Amino acid sequence: MIVREMEPGDLEQVMRIEETLFSVPWTREGFLTYLLKPEAAFLVVEEKGSILGYCGVITVLDEGDITNVAVRPDRQREGIGNFLIASLIRLMDAIGVTTLHLEVRRSNASAIRLYQRQGFKEDGLRKHYYTDPDEDALLMSRIPGKC
Ligand SMILES: CC(C)(COP(=O)(O)OP(=O)(O)OC[C@H]1O[C@@H](n2cnc3c(N)ncnc32)[C@H](O)[C@@H]1OP(=O)(O)O)[C@@H](O)C(=O)NCCC(=O)NCCS
Numbered sequence: 001m002i003v004r005e006m007e008p009g010d011l012e013q014v015m016r017i018e019e020t021l022f023s024v025p026w027t028r029e030g031f032l033t034y035l036l037k038p039e040a041a042f043l044v045v046e047e048k049g050s051i052l053g054y055c056g057v058i059t060v061l062d063e064g065d066i067t068n069v070a071v072r073p074d075r076q077r078e079g080i081g082n083f084l085i086a087s088l089i090r091l092m093d094a095i096g097v098t099t100l101h102l103e104v105r106r107s108n109a110s111a112i113r114l115y116q117r118q119g120f121k122e123d124g125l126r127k128h129y130y131t132d133p134d135e136d137a138l139l140m141s142r143i144p145g146k147c
Contacts, residue, residue, distance in 0.1 A: 001080075002004070003087045006037060006042035006054055013051040014044070017072050023132040026068065034058065034067070043087055045080050055084045059097045066102040069111065081111075085118045089142070096142045103137035105130055115140050 005102035006014065011028050018025040024119040034040045034056060042056040053071035057064040066088070071080045092100060103125050103126065 001044060001047045001052070002082075003043055003045050003083065006031075006035060006044045006056070008032060010044055010051055010054075014054055016069055017051065018068075020073060021070050021136040024130075040067075041091060042086060042090070042106050043091070045071075045084055055081045055088050057088060057092065057097075057100070059092070059095075062096055063099045063101065064092055064097045066095070066100060067116075071100075076110075082117065085114065089118060102140050103129060104140060106136045106138050111129050112138065112140075115142075118142065 011031055014031060015025075015028050018031075031042075035042055037058070039060065040056060040058045042054060044054045045052045051072070052075045054068060055066065055070070056068040057066050059065075060063050069081065069084065071084070089100065092098070100120070102115065102120065104115065106125075120142045122138055124139035126137040126139060128134055
C-alpha cells in the first residue's frame with residue numbers, strides 16, 4: 001500500500017468511490033480543476049493499481065482547507081483514513097502549511113474521531129451547511145502548538 005499524489009488517470013476510480021460515498025459528490029471536472037491548481041494537493045492510497053482512498057487540500061499561505069477525505073467502503077476501518085490524514089499533515093508541514101481546517105457533518109462520528117486522533121479540535125459550527133440531508137457542519141482545525 002502506497003500513498004502518492006493523485007493524477008488525472010486516477011479519476012475513473014476516484015469518481016466511483018466519490019459517487020458511492022456522497023449524496024452530493026464532486027464531479028470529475030471539479031477534481032480535474034483542483035488537480036491543476038498549484039495551491040492544491042490531492043493524495044491517493046493505492047494497492048496493486050487499485051485506489052483505496054483519497055484526500056485533498058487547498059492552501060493559502062500557511063493555512064490549508066481539507067476539501068475531501070474518502071476511503072472505499074469495503075476497505076474502511078483498516079487505518080487507511082488515518083494513514084491518508086497523517087500523510088497529508090506531513091506533506092503540508094514540509095511545505096510550511098501548518099494550520100489545517102475542515103468541515104464535517106455533525107453526525108459523522110467516525111470521521112470526527114479520526115480528525116480528533118490527528119490533533120484536530122472543534123472550533124465552530126456552520127448551520128445548515130450540508131444538503132441532502134440538511135445538516136450542520138462542525139468546523140475543526142489543527143493549529144500548531146494547540147495539538
Ligand atoms: C471517515 C473515513 C474517511 C474514515 O476512513 P477509515 O479508513 O475507515 O479510517 P480508519 O480505519 O483510519 O479509522 C476508522 C475506524 O477504524 C478503526 N480501525 C482502524 N484500523 C482498524 C483495524 N485494523 N481493525 C478494526 N478497526 C480499525 C479505527 O479505530 C476507527 O474506529 P473509530 O471510528 O471507532 O474510532 C471513512 O469512513 C469514509 O470514507 N467515510 C465516508 C466518507 C466521509 O465521511 N468522509 C469524511 C468527510 S468529512
